[in-house]
Amino acid sequence: MTSTVDAAVVGSGPNGLAAAVTLARAGLRVEMHEAADVVGGGLRCQSYFDGDIRHDVCSAVHPMAAASPFFREFDLTARGVELLAPEVGYAHPLDDGRAGLAFPDLDATCDHLGEDGPRWRQLMEPLLQHSTGLVDFFMGGQRSLPDDLTAPLLLAARLLPRRLLRGFRGDVAPALLTGVAAHAVGRLPTLASDAVALLLGHLAHGAGWPLPRGGSERIAHVMADDLRAHGGTIHTGSRITSLGELRHARAVLLDTGPGQLLDLAGDRLPSLYARQLRRFRYGPGAAKADFLVSEPIPWTNPEVGRAGTVHLGGSHTAIARQEGLTVRGTPTGEPFVLLVDPAVTDPGRARDGRRPVWAYAHVPNGDPRDPVALVRSRIEKYAPGFGDTVLAARGVPARDLDTYNPNYVGGDIGAGAMTLYQSLMRPVARFDPWRTPLPDVFLCSASTPPGPGVHGMCGHLAALSALRHRFGIRRAPSLEPVASAAAR
Ligand SMILES: Cc1cc2nc3c(=O)[nH]c(=O)nc-3n(C[C@H](O)[C@H](O)[C@H](O)COP(=O)(O)OP(=O)(O)OC[C@H]3O[C@@H](n4cnc5c(N)ncnc54)[C@H](O)[C@@H]3O)c2cc1C
Structure with missing residues (x-):
């Protein structure tokens, strides 16, 4: 019994x-x-x-494990999990070879963004000063007020005017921020995606977007x-x-x-x-592609190769268009792709000239397409010659993701x-x-x-x-x- x-x-x-x-x-x-x-x-x-x-x-990649109240107390580091910070938290290559780079250091990021640096600082710096309150508000399920009441007020001041991108003059910063907003996997921009952009965006300059060693x-x-x-x-x-x-x-x-x-x-x-x-309701799906490659990704812009996470989607308008189609269930040939080459941050992940590459594409819920060719061509656009480095590849269509894990219905990795x-x-x-x-x-x-x-x-x-x-x-x-x- x-x-x-x-x-x-x-x-x-x-x-x-x-x-x-x-x-x-x-x-x-x-x-x-x-x-x-x-x-x-x-x-x-x-x-x-x-x-x-x-x-x-x-x-x-684990910005939330680095910041959440549960893990702050559980203390992964004290238990021997090394959270490795990439030199560049996340990067966003554009079609003409330029790239947005979010460094762990806010000053370095603002310098890199040139004329849009001050606006980036204006958005992120106050949030960083109240980061614990902000994270606790989000992660507490928004059912209790944090000790630091300034945090939700700062958030509201940024979200409610619905003008997150309007203060920028160039096209690099809007693309960089929209790549983060796209983690909400849905229509762009919305209040929810703007909130995700600010939460994850400011963490890149605070607790970081680390990868656990191994x-x-x-x-x-x-x-x-x-x-x-x-x-x-x-x-x-x-x-x-x-x-x-x-x-x-x-x-x-x-x-x-x-x-x-x-x-x-x-x-x-x-x-x-x-x-x-x-x-x-379930949202759009993710189609996962894993590669075994023989060398680091040959990015057109070599700075992208320093990043822990890379967002492939082009300009902010292109990302919004692709995400909009995806939400409506229309398959596109140029989906938004998130990519990680873990050995950039954790060289031990590569062995004898072989290294893993992790990527997934946003696709319609239940999309049956094998994503390998789709993701490979998205990478090739910003890293010509990538295909020649691929030793092996494996794709999981969004339709099949819930066979692996029933919580990801139709490939919705947000579980709703x-x-x-x-x-x-x-x-x-x-x-x-x-x-x-x-x-x-x-x-x-x-x-x-x-x-x-x-x-x-x-x-x-x-x-x-x-x-x-x-x-x-x-x-x-x-x-x-x-x-x-x-x-x-
Ligand atoms: C491709 C992909 C990439 C992602 N990338 C990131 C990332 O980089 N960073 C990040 O923070 N998040 C990422 N996520 C999201 C993150 O993995 C999930 O939000 C998180 O794992 C959800 O945790 P959970 O405990 O709710 O459920 P899950 O992690 O989904 O675990 C549920 C578990 O329950 C088991 N289970 C279900 N039904 C039963 C049953 N009847 N009996 C017994 N066992 C059962 C399943 O086998 C599974 O092991 C990603 C997800 C996917 C799919």
Whole structure:
């Protein structure tokens, strides 16, 4: 007979792990079930072509893991995860060979932007001065005010006039900022995409856009280690198909989308809530392409080769046009592409002249096209000769991404459209969206606030809700590494 546990967590993405760690740190008996053979969800790495070259299957770059309240306290660095800062946080090549570069240093970025430097400074500098408050506001699910009230006011002053790009004179800075806004994967510009541009944009000059040495899986491994160290058990290769399989748990936390909540709960959910879940909308898809290449990417503008992340989309108007088509479901031949050559920042990722290249293209939800040729031609436009360096390639169409991970419905890596409404009300309009009408069931995935990205906050906030409502524990547990806590 299965022994009783306090909490079962279904799914081991960064949010499932953050939920499980928080619950175990509060003294509960926790078990985790992960359908895949390894933990990590969007933090997994895999060797696709060569045993000794690891590719990031999903996430590769971690501004939010560097900044989020969960990870600030969990302290990845103290646990041995080296967050490596690229020389250039992100770069944006233009069609004529010029490029926008966002350096970790704000002054260097403003110098590089020339006449648009002062406007960039005007946007970013005050946000940097209130960065913790801003991050805490965003990542707290916008349901509580941060200690630093200036942060949301600064944000509102930048967002509400809806003129983020209007103060620029040239075309480099608008393209650079629009490349960041496009991380919202949707129509441009909107309030939600402008907010993403400011959040991620200012972090490039603050906590940074780092890559973990060795790949994203390093983050999952230290989270799983902490869970086990606090008595948690992890079952991989364990796909849960019904809540009935978890009757031995007093609480169940689902690192899944609303569709899976409906499937797992069967007819236990009240019909109004079930109807609301069915109305949850998904956004455009991502089509992932991984390459094994023989040399660094031969960018026309060599400065681009110093960047951790590269945005390929051209001018801000071209990006807005392509993203608009993608949202409407029209496939385009020149989609917005995000690219990372991890060995630029972490030379250990390359071996014997072979290195991984990670990229994905924004495409319509459910797009069946193999992205390899599409992404390769986008890279070739800014790095002619790239194709000659490719030793092997592998593409995953947006249509097939949810076979790998059911949370990415139709390839939507945001686990739900990032419209303004759905950024705040995920998956339904509730003050505590992590709770469901079933007193023992909580949602903890990126389909809840604050949404996608590796920050652990959806899981952490869901766990705090479960602690309060199911176990009567109101005090948030410490997440610090045990050695740091013991040293005090
Ligand atoms: C191609 C790609 C690139 C990305 N790049 C970045 C990036 O660079 N930086 C960044 O911050 N974010 C990035 N993201 C987004 C980030 O990976 C996700 O937002 C994040 O992983 C969401 O975490 P999660 O815990 O909510 O869910 P996930 O990471 O999706 O994990 C959910 C887990 O639950 C498991 N599961 C689901 N159903 C069941 C079930 N019934 N039984 C058992 N297990 C189940 C799944 O197998 C999976 O392991 C990227 C995503 C993709 C796909």
